[in-house]
Amino acid sequence: xxxxxxxxxxxxxxxxxxxxxxxxxxxxxxxxxxxxxxxxxxxxxxxxxxxxxxxxxxxxxxxxxxxxxxxxxxxxxxxxxxxxxxxxxxxxxxxxxxxxxxxxxxxxxxxxxxxxxxxxxxxxxxxxxxxxxxxxxxxxxxxxxxxxxxxxxxxxxxxxxxxxxxxxxxxxxxxxxxxxxxxxxxxxxxxxxxxxxxxxxxxxxxxxxxxxxxxxxxxxxxxxxxxxxxxxxxxxxxxxx
Numbered sequence: 001x002x003x004x005x006x007x008x009x010x011x012x013x014x015x016x017x018x019x020x021x022x023x024x025x026x027x028x029x030x031x032x033x034x035x036x037x038x039x040x041x042x043x044x045x046x047x048x049x050x051x052x053x054x055x056x057x058x059x060x061x062x063x064x065x066x067x068x069x070x071x072x073x074x075x076x077x078x079x080x081x082x083x084x085x086x087x088x089x090x091x092x093x094x095x096x097x098x099x100x101x102x103x104x105x106x107x108x109x110x111x112x113x114x115x116x117x118x119x120x121x122x123x124x125x126x127x128x129x130x131x132x133x134x135x136x137x138x139x140x141x142x143x144x145x146x147x148x149x150x151x152x153x154x155x156x157x158x159x160x161x162x163x164x165x166x167x168x169x170x171x172x173x174x175x176x177x178x179x180x181x182x183x184x185x186x187x188x189x190x191x192x193x194x195x196x197x198x199x200x201x202x203x204x205x206x207x208x209x210x211x212x213x214x215x216x217x218x219x220x221x222x223x224x225x226x227x228x229x230x231x232x233x234x235x236x237x238x239x240x241x
Contacts, residue, residue: 011055014043018062025065030073037066041082057101060089064108067115076118083112103147106135110154113161122165129158140181148185149193152178156200159207168211175204179226201226 017040024033041062048055067083070076086108093101113129116122133154140147155178162171178200185193198219205215205222216222 010043011047014040014047014058014062017043018058018065021062021069022065025069030069034066034069034073037062037069041066056089057093060086060093060104060108063089064104064111067111071115071118076115079115080112083108083115087112102135103139103150106132106139106154107150109135110157114157117157117161117164120164122161125161126158129154129161133158145185145189148181149196152181152193152196152200154178155181156196156203159200159203163203163207163210168207172204172207172211172213175200175207176226176229179204180230183230 017036021033021037021040024030024036041059044055044059044062048059063082063086067079067086070079070082087105090101090105090108094105109128109132113125113127113132116125116128133151136147136151136154140151155174159171159174159178162168162174179197182193182197182200186197201219201222204226208215214225216225
């Protein structure tokens with residue numbers, strides 16, 4: 001159908017290919033997913049050149065997904081290029097429509113930081129991660145339940161980058177801030193944020209130990225130590241209370 005009537009069916013073909021690539025990715029068939037997503041990207045790039053407003057969001061989404069697949073295949077340099085194109089598109093979209101596109105931009109920036117950290121470009125990784133963090137901090141102020149998990153994820157990425165650079169004290173602070181961001185949601189949405197909180201707490205403990213801080217091996221005791229740290233921070237912030 002797309003060959004016979006390209007104007008009518010190529011958009012549907014591109015969407016079908018993108019969805020198929022996602023399914024292949026979810027089932028662990030990464031190489032096949034990459035081949036299919038490459039075809040989807042090529043079609044969407046053509047479509048976006050003629051109908052930019054309609055197809056650019058889909059092209060950005062497909063590029064971001066392909067970058068993730070490439071990274072998982074160990075092809076990080078290619079992942080960075082695909083994600084770089086997605087970032088450029090999402091910057092334009094974020095300028096045109098505030099809200100969802102801005103969150104998508106922040107996620108794509110954070111992904112770029114993760115890819116850069118994989119190849120040891122830590123300064124560049126921190127730059128992208130800091131920009132992503134700034135966006136999520138703003139979004140979480142107005143919609144905390146929606147964006148605090150993204151904020152915590154970004155802080156976790158920043159912590160790992162700092163830890164890779166041997167900056168354990170700063171990494172500990174980043175992980176701690178991520179846990180703090182999730183704390184109000186922990187009792188309300190334990191299934192949604194519990195795993196992320198646990199990962200951050202484990203990273204917080206490991207970085208703390210590397211920095212020479214006391215961190216328990218027992219999860220319950222470790223959580224108590226975190227609560228003490230938060231209470232101490234609150235006392236420093238509000239000394240009169």
